[in-house]
Amino acid sequence: MAKSKTVYRTKHANRIKRTPGDQAVQVLIYLIIAFCAIVTVLPFIYVVAGSFATERELTERAFFLFPKEISLNAYQYIFKTGDAIRGLRNSILVTVVGTLINMFFSCTLAYPLSRKYFKGRNFFTNMVIVTMLFSGGMVPSYILIAQILHLTNTYWALWLPGAINAFNMIIIKNYFQGIPQELEEAARMDGCNDLFIFWKIILPVSKPVLASISLFYAVTHWNSYFNAMMYINDRSMEVIQIVLRRIIFLTTSLTTDSTFDWGAFGTPPEKAVKMATTVVATVPILIVYPFIQKYFTKGVMVGSVKG
Amino acid sequence: MTKTKTAAHSSARKKPVNGTWKHALQSHKWLYILIIPGVAxxxxxxxxxMLGLVMAFQDFSPYNGDTAIDALIHSPFVGLDVFKKFFTGPDFWRLLKNTLSISIASLIFYFPMPIIxxxxxxxxxxxxxxxxSQTLVYIPHFISMVIVASLTYQLFNTSDGYIYHLLQQVLGKNAPDFLSDSGLFxxxxxxxxxxxxxxxxxxIFLAALAGVDVxxxxxxxxxxxxxxxxMWHITLPxxxxxxxxxxxxxxxxxLNTGYEQIYLMQNSMNRTxxxxFDTYIYTKGIEGGQYSLSTAAGLFKSLVGMIMVIGANKLAKLFGESGLY
Structure with missing residues (x-):
């Protein structure tokens, strides 16, 4: 209530005090912001438009945000060759299972660390802090995963190594800490144990933070590329990011690699296929983006308060 | 009501104070079970x-034993020889120069951007x-580096990249080829x-600004x-x-420039x-199998990072800021 009042007051004050020069600066600021927003989205619109265009239009017109003639050739090609679809399927599997694993490990670690009466809390918290400050680096981790645990060509190589992100875990922990003690104490009076309190009280009231952190984890899995490149060589297990990179950067594989019968829709619309693959890899993120956005501002702030 | 509550409270707080480990383990058994996966x-x-870092002080070869662990135990220790080889080798100064030019340029040109x-x-x-506008400008953060690289490629390549063509119309033959010109990397x-x-x-800055009293x-x-x-007297402080x-x-x-982005944008034209360091560790260590050398490079990188954080933090405190810790 009080807040909206002050906002109103400043608006009012602004209106009175503004000089013409100041007004011009204000307009300029609005324009700069608009420019930033446009520069951000333009590449996406360009690619989406291009992916629906005919090959002819793509060569004739340099730039357009709406194709004159809609063509689904590129998407037909993608669905027919199956690489991108298989990549999408694999990515979904990696993302869903990976996020569940992340949440299991992060929550079960966060809960004991959030309890003041947990003896050993400092020791385990310090353990987490050490992992944030120092790491063995890429090569020892690779040897561990590939040569000691033999996880190459299994998705465990993508799921286990990053199972806990210390920053995300701390955000969950801080949220658990902020839950009023009374809730827990009432249950304890009824003779409930810590597991029951964790499962039936703490987790249900933490839904907002759990939702936002799972989305963060999910986005990380979806976007992860380097680990998949290092640990997955089996082409049938490729995730979408790998497929996308191959189609964009190693162009030749697209046209010459497969003994594919083009018949129905002519030669592959190469440029459009690249664009369509980019779209296919991006769309899932854009679908969940509104949900992420709802939560992430909060998440970032919680993290920054008690990093 | 209040009585029972305080009773519960004091008993909950008393236990760890008086309690031995045995007591803690008994009364909060589940907490110790729950923490097992995370600790493991x-x-x-x-x-x-981190134990694997001993490779940096060894002449490690996976053939020194039947398994990787066995090889780690049986590889001969060579002291700081690997580091000597790394620092005096032909690559070190080039890697340092490349890494620093990216990160210092990023400190000067990228760092102020979010603040502005x-x-x-x-x-x-x-x-x-x-x-x-906030909703729109946040989007790219959630997009993978592969997609960013693809968009860059599609807009800047010399055969059908739109931005390249646009630049070509303005600058003619001098149009910059960002993808392969090493000066533009x-x-x-x-x-x-x-x-x-x-x-x-x-x-993070907007969150801080939201706290300013109007x-x-x-x-x-x-x-x-x-x-x-x-802005100078209220917003910036x-x-x-x-x-x-x-x-x-x-x-x-x-010294962390990231693997993914550089690896994706790297090609034979701009390799110099x-x-x-990051790509060197990957190519020498994982592709080339020079485990000791690349582990030493990684350790050097982590140590420099840690020293820089501690140093910067000290410096910040010297200037009266609260710093990181």
Whole structure:
């Protein structure tokens, strides 16, 4: 209530005090912001438009945000060759299972660390802090995963190594800490144990933070590329990011690699296929983006308060 | 009611104080069971690789034993020889130069961007305009580096990249070929980072700005302070602590240029400037099997990062900032 009042007051004050020069600066600021927003989205619109265009239009017109003639050739090609679809399927599997694993490990670690009466809390918290400050680096981790645990060509190589992100875990922990003690104490009076309190009280009231952190984890899995490149060589297990990179950067594989019968829709619309693959890899993120956005501002702030 | 509550409270607090480990384990058995997966994870995936750092002091070869662990035990220790080889080798100075030119350029050109954008967004009074533009500029943060690289490629390649063609119309033959001109590699990487992360980077500054009392601005305005004076005396001091923290974190990353982005944008034309410590570790260690050398490079990188964070933090405290810890 009080807040909206002050906002109103400043608006009012602004209106009175503004000089013409100041007004011009204000307009300029609005324009700069608009420019930033446009520069951000333009590449996406360009690619989406291009992916629906005919090959002819793509060569004739340099730039357009709406194709004159809609063509689904590129998407037909993608669905027919199956690489991108298989990549999408694999990515979904990696993302869903990976996020569940992340949440299991992060929550079960966060809960004991959030309890003041947990003896050993400092020791385990310090353990987490050490992992944030120092790491063995890429090569020892690779040897561990590939040569000691033999996880190459299994998705465990993508799921286990990053199972806990210390920053995300701390955000969950801080949220658990902020839950009023009374809730827990009432249950304890009824003779409930810590597991029951964790499962039936703490987790249900933490839904907002759990939702936002799972989305963060999910986005990380979806976007992860380097680990998949290092640990997955089996082409049938490729995730979408790998497929996308191959189609964009190693162009030749697209046209010459497969003994594919083009018949129905002519030669592959190469440029459009690249664009369509980019779209296919991006769309899932854009679908969940509104949900992420709802939560992430909060998440970032919680993290920054008690990093 | 209140009585029982305080009773529960005191008993909950008393236990650990008086209690022995045995008592704690008994009364909060589940907490110790719950923490097992997390601790096991940290031991295996964080602490075991740290033990693997001994490779940097060995002449490690996987053929020194039947398994990797066996090989680690049986590989001969060579002291600091590997480091000597790394520092005096033909690559070190080139890698250092490339890495530093990317990270210092990023400190100068990329670091201020989110601050500037946050200050501009803070000046926007129209709330829907602010909300929509924020929503849009945050998007690229959630897009994978592969997609950013693909978009870059599709817009800048010399055969059908639109931006390249646009530049060609203006500059003719001098149009810059960002993808293969080695002189433009650093601007390319910076440009991608600025495009991808500036928007999202504003969040933390906007959060700090949200805490500023509006009445301060009003009071300043009454005193005749203009926009710039308000920004200088109210807005900037409000986010100074946040800027310092972000700067410390950034300085700690001085040798971390990231694997993915550089690897994706690297090609034979720009390799002289695009080889950095991170890509070197990957190519020498994982592709080339020179485990000791690349582990030493990695250890060097981590140590420098840690020293830089501690140093920057000390410096910040010297100037009266609260710092990171």
């Amino acid at each position: 994870y940290m031991i295996v995936f964080n602490f075991l690789p 954008l946050a200050l501009l967004l803070n000046e926007i009074r129209c709330s829907w305009y602010k909300r929509v 650093v601007p390319l990487i910076l440009g991608q980072n600025i495009w991808k992360e500036t928007g999202y980077g504003t969040i 009445e301060l601005y009003e009071a300043a305005r009454v005193d005749g302070a203009g926009r710039w004076k308000q 409000a986010i100074k602590a946040t800027i310092v923290i972000m700067l410390i974190l950034k300085v700690g990353q001085i 400037v695009s080889d950095v």
